[in-house]
Amino acid sequence: MSKVIVVTSGKGGVGKTTSSAAFAAGLASKGHKTAVIDFDVGLRNLDLIMGVERRVVYDFVNVINGESTLKQALIKDKRVENLYILPASQTRDKDALNKEGVESVINELKADGFDYIVCDSPAGIEKGAFMALYFADEAIVVTNPEVSSVRDSDRILGILQSRSKVAEEGGTVKEHLLITRYSPERVEGGDMLSKEDIQEILSIPLLGVIPESGSVLQASNSGNPVIMDKESQAGQAYMDVVSRFLGEDIPLRFVESEEKKGFFKKLFG
Amino acid sequence: MQLKGEMSMLNVLHIQDTDVSEICSKLEQKRDEAPQFFMQSPIVIDGSELSGNALEFDFSALKQGLLDLGFIPVGSRNFPPAANNLMRESGWAIMRDQQSTSSVSKSEPVQKNQVKDSPVEESKENINTAPQTNPVAVMKTQMTVDRPVRSGQQVYAENSDMTVLSPTSAGSEIMADGSIHIYGALRGRVLAGARGNESARIYCQSLQAELIAIAGRYQLLDESDTTLKGKPAMIRLDGEKLVIEAL
Numbered sequence: 001m002s003k004v005i006v007v008t009s010g011k012g013g014v015g016k017t018t019s020s021a022a023f024a025a026g027l028a029s030k031g032h033k034t035a036v037i038d039f040d041v042g043l044r045n046l047d048l049i050m051g052v053e054r055r056v057v058y059d060f061v062n063v064i065n066g067e068s069t070l071k072q073a074l075i076k077d078k079r080v081e082n083l084y085i086l087p088a089s090q091t092r093d094k095d096a097l098n099k100e101g102v103e104s105v106i107n108e109l110k111a112d113g114f115d116y117i118v119c120d121s122p123a124g125i126e127k128g129a130f131m132a133l134y135f136a137d138e139a140i141v142v143t144n145p146e147v148s149s150v151r152d153s154d155r156i157l158g159i160l161q162s163r164s165k166v167a168e169e170g171g172t173v174k175e176h177l178l179i180t181r182y183s184p185e186r187v188e189g190g191d192m193l194s195k196e197d198i199q200e201i202l203s204i205p206l207l208g209v210i211p212e213s214g215s216v217l218q219a220s221n222s223g224n225p226v227i228m229d230k231e232s233q234a235g236q237a238y239m240d241v242v243s244r245f246l247g248e249d250i251p252l253r254f255v256e257s258e259e260k261k262g263f264f265k266k267l268f269g
Numbered sequence: 270m271q272l273k274g275e276m277s278m279l280n281v282l283h284i285q286d287t288d289v290s291e292i293c294s295k296l297e298q299k300r301d302e303a304p305q306f307f308m309q310s311p312i313v314i315d316g317s318e319l320s321g322n323a324l325e326f327d328f329s330a331l332k333q334g335l336l337d338l339g340f341i342p343v344g345s346r347n348f349p350p351a352a353n354n355l356m357r358e359s360g361w362a363i364m365r366d367q368q369s370t371s372s373v374s375k376s377e378p379v380q381k382n383q384v385k386d387s388p389v390e391e392s393k394e395n396i397n398t399a400p401q402t403n404p405v406a407v408m409k410t411q412m413t414v415d416r417p418v419r420s421g422q423q424v425y426a427e428n429s430d431m432t433v434l435s436p437t438s439a440g441s442e443i444m445a446d447g448s449i450h451i452y453g454a455l456r457g458r459v460l461a462g463a464r465g466n467e468s469a470r471i472y473c474q475s476l477q478a479e480l481i482a483i484a485g486r487y488q489l490l491d492e493s494d495t496t497l498k499g500k501p502a503m504i505r506l507d508g509e510k511l512v513i514e515a516l
C-alpha cells in the first residue's frame with residue numbers, strides 16, 4: 001500500500017523543502033521506493049536542494065497538462081537507489097494545479113509501486129498548499145519554535161482535518177509534528193518556545209526535533225540532502241525521524257544545550 | 270440589545286435564480302479560492318434578488334448542497350412569505366424582519382451568486398416576538414466536538430448547547446445558541462447565547478480565551494481582572510455584565 005505524506009507548515013521558510021528532501025532520501029535509503037513532488041509551482045527549489053536542477057526537462061505541470069509522461073518527468077536520483085524527484089515548473093503559477101491532474105499523477109505513482117509519495121507543500125494556505133495536502137494520508141507539520149510558526153501550523157492542521165480528501169470522506173489524516181531549527185540554548189534562555197510548549201499548544205504526536213545547524217545550508221548549497229551528511233547533528237536527527245516514522249522507538253537527541261548536558265554529567269556521571 | 274456583526278461574520282449567499290446545481294458549483298469555486306475562510310462557516314441565504322418563482326425553488330437540495338460543501342446553513346431571509354412553509358419543511362430557519370439588511374444589500378452592486386461576508390445584525394426583539402412554532406425557538410439536542418478546534422476554524426451549534434472535549438486554539442471561534450462546555454484548554458473566542466439567549470453560560474476547565482461573549486455582551490479576557498485565567502471557570506450574564514466565577 002502506498003502512502004501519501006504531505007510536508008506542510010502554513011508559514012514560509014521553516015524548513016519544509018529541507019525536510020521533504022531529507023525525509024524522502026531517508027525513506028529511500030532504507031529500501032522504500034519513494035517519490036518526492038515539488039508543489040511550489042513558480043518557486044521551485046526542491047530540485048536545487050536535491051542537486052538535480054540541471055537534469056530537469058519536464059515538470060509536474062507538464063505531466064498534468066499531458067505535455068509529457070510521468071516517466072519523462074520523474075528524475076531518478078543518482079546517489080540513492082529508489083529515490084525519484086518530480087520537479088515543479090518555474091514558469092507557471094499555482095493555478096496550473098488542479099485536483100484531477102494531481103490525483104492522476106498520484107494514482108499513477110501508486111500504480112508504479114511507489115511505497116511513499118512525499119508532497120513538498122508551498123507556504124501559505126492558498127491553492128498550492130491546498131493541492132499538496134488534499135490527497136494526503138499523513139501529514140508532517142513542520143514548525144519552528146516561535147509563536148507565529150506554531151499558530152500557522154495550528155491553522156494548517158484545521159484545514160487538513162476538514163478540507164482534505166480523507167477528511168471529506170469522514171476519516172482523519174494522521175498527524176506528525178516535526179520541530180526544526182531548534183536551538184536548545186535559546187530555548188533555555190527563554191527566547192524560543194520549548195518542544196513541550198509547542199506540543200502543548202498543538203497537541204499532536206512529536207515525530208522529531210531537528211537542531212539549528214550550519215550543515216543544513218552547506219548541504220543545500222551543495223545539492224545534497226542533509227540526511228546524507230552522517231556527521232552533522234541535523235542529518236542524524238533527520239535519520240532518527242525516518243526510523244521513528246517507520247515504527248522504531250528512538251529517543252530524542254540534540255535537544256539539550258551543551259551547558260545543561262555538562263551540568264548533568266557532573267551531577268550523575 | 271443587538272447581536273453585534275463584528276462578532277459573528279456570517280456569509281450571506283444572495284440567490285438570483287432557481288438553478289441549485291449552478292449555485293452550488295459557483296459556490297464551490299468560490300470556496301476553493303479560500304477554503305480555510307469558508308470551511309464550516311455559517312451561511313445565510315438571501316432571496317431579495319431572486320428573479321424566478323420562489324415556490325419552484327428546491328430548498329432541500331440547496332440545504333444539502335451547502336452541507337456537502339462544508340457550510341453550516343443557518344437561516345434564510347428576504348424570501349416571499351408564500352415560500353415560508355416550503356422553507357420550513359426543508360429545515361430552513363426563517364430570519365424575520367430583515368428590511369434594514371435587505372435595503373443595505375440592494376444598494377450594493379449585485380454580483381451573481383456572490384458570497385459576501387456581511388455582518389448580520391439581528392435585534393433580539395425580532396427573535397422574541399417570533400411565535401413558538403418558529404424553528405429558531407426550538408432547542409435541538411446538544412452538539413459534541415471531539416477534535417481540536419484550530420486557528421481559523423469556526424464551529425457553530427445552531428439552536429443547541431455545545432460540548433467541546435478537545436482544546437480550542439487561539440484564533441478559533443466556537444459559538445452556540447445555548448451554553449458551551451469546554452473540557453480541553455479554551456484559547457480562542459467563545460460566544461454562547463449567540464442569538465440572544467441571556468441565560469446561556471460558558472463552562473471551561475482552563476480559561477485562556479481571547480474573547481468571551483454571552484448574548485452579545487463581550488469582553489476581551491486580557492481586559493478582565495479575573496484571577497481565574499488558566500483555571501476552571503464559569504461565565505454567566507448578570508444584567509449587562511459578564512461574571513466570571515470559579516467552577
Ligand SMILES: Nc1ncnc2c1ncn2[C@@H]1O[C@H](COP(=O)(O)OP(=O)(O)OP(=O)(O)O)[C@@H](O)[C@H]1O
Binds near residue numbers: 212
Ligand atoms: N535545521 C536547520 N538549521 C539551519 N538552517 C535551516 C534548518 N532548516 C532549514 N534551514 C534553512 O532555512 C531556510 C528555509 O528552508 P526551506 O527552504 O527548507 O524552507 P521552506 O519551508 O521549504 O520554505 P518555503 O516556505 O519558502 O518553501 C533555508 O535557508 C534553509 O537552509
Ligand SMILES: [Mg+2]
Binds near residue numbers: 045
Ligand atoms: Mg519550500
